[in-house]
Amino acid sequence: MTVQDSTISQPPSHPVVFLGAGPGDPELITLKGRRLLDQADLIIYAGSLVNKELLTGVQGECFDSAGMDLEQILKHIIAGYRKGQKVVRLHTGDPAIYGAIREQMQWLDKEEIPYEVVPGVSSAFATAATLKKELTVPEVTQTVILTRQAGRTPVPERESLRNLAAAQATMCIFLSVSMMDKVAADLIDGGYTPETPVAVVEKASWPEEKKLTGTLANIDEKIKASGIKKTAMIIVGPALDMESTIASKLYDTKFKHEYR
Structure with missing residues (x-):
């Protein structure tokens, strides 16, 4: 088998995506987030915290992580990645704030699995x-x-x-x-x-x-x-307190500003 043949035989490897779902309103997910969700083959979402409307019409297989521990979640993620699937780990809000993604990323680092983080509305x-x-x-x-x-x-x-x-x-x-x-x-x-x-x-x-x-x-x-x-x-x-009448200087007629 040639090197080229060996390369072709490997499943395509898409980075795992940690995706911020936003606060709940399905229209408050980013355009990039919506596209990645629609293209995903495997979606592991954060239980009752994520609005199920976000999952309506998606093509990927969906798993609720509410009843899973960290090891179970990572087993799903790693198995999907190694099959060449597009894997999305869907977190509520923005995953950088109380998203518990640090330990998941550390686990993927040990497995040498690439990933990216897509922010959401907190x-x-x-x-x-x-x-x-x-x-x-x-x-x-x-x-x-x-x-x-x-x-x-x-x-x-x-x-x-x-x-x-x-x-x-x-x-x-x-x-x-x-x-x-x-x-x-x-x-x-x-x-x-x-x-x-x-x-x-x-x-x-x-x-x-x-x-x-x-x-x-x-x-x-x-x-x-x-x-x-x-x-x-x-x-x-x-x-x-809305009683304060102090205004920002940004649009003050007397305030010279390079950027607005």
């Missing part, structure tokens, strides 16, 4: 859009912190909500709504006032989306009354 930004809020406000806050409360997954003490609160920035707090009483207490202990505005959005961009607004003093009570228990984003900070 639930943090879908939440801001639902609330019609800008997370950065001139002279109020120019910093956005993406974080979570410590739970079953620990958080380094230097990154505790109490310590991060000292920045008085906008905080987007993931995976923590079931601990809202502790979240509020830690933020107040760290420096936010009890009157600091808070917004909570469950399943941002989904048809069943719910949203609440309040303050650190009363948001826990409102959440308990609403029945919101999970898949919700918490946004905290002075940027949520």
Whole structure:
């Protein structure tokens, strides 16, 4: 057998794709993401977190990873890759934020299997859009912190909500709504006032989306009354206060700027 024959006999190798599905609305996946999903032969998606409408009409075989552990997920991915299949690992939101892709990529590195990561719209930004809020406000806050409360997954003490609160920035707090009483207490202990505005959005961009607004003093009570228990984003900070009339300098007639 010639070298050329040997090459032809090998299945085509397409890199594994870690794909951000976006926050839920099937139209909020990127154009590239939609194309890769439609072309995939094998799709392993993140259970109830991914809107099933994204999978309507796809040609690939689909597996729900909700009941799988890491080894089972990787067995599917590796087997598909070695068959020459186009494999997509579909994560909710953007896979770079609490996407648990690091350990999957490390496993593929050991197997010398190529992969790529395609970003998606984070639930943090879908939440801001639902609330019609800008997370950065001139002279109020120019910093956005993406974080979570410590739970079953620990958080380094230097990154505790109490310590991060000292920045008085906008905080987007993931995976923590079931601990809202502790979240509020830690933020107040760290420096936010009890009157600091808070917004909570469950399943941002989904048809069943719910949203609440309040303050650190009363948001826990409102959440308990609403029945919101999970898949919700918490946004905290002075940027949520719409009374500020300070405008960005970007389009100020007196402000000279090279790029707009």
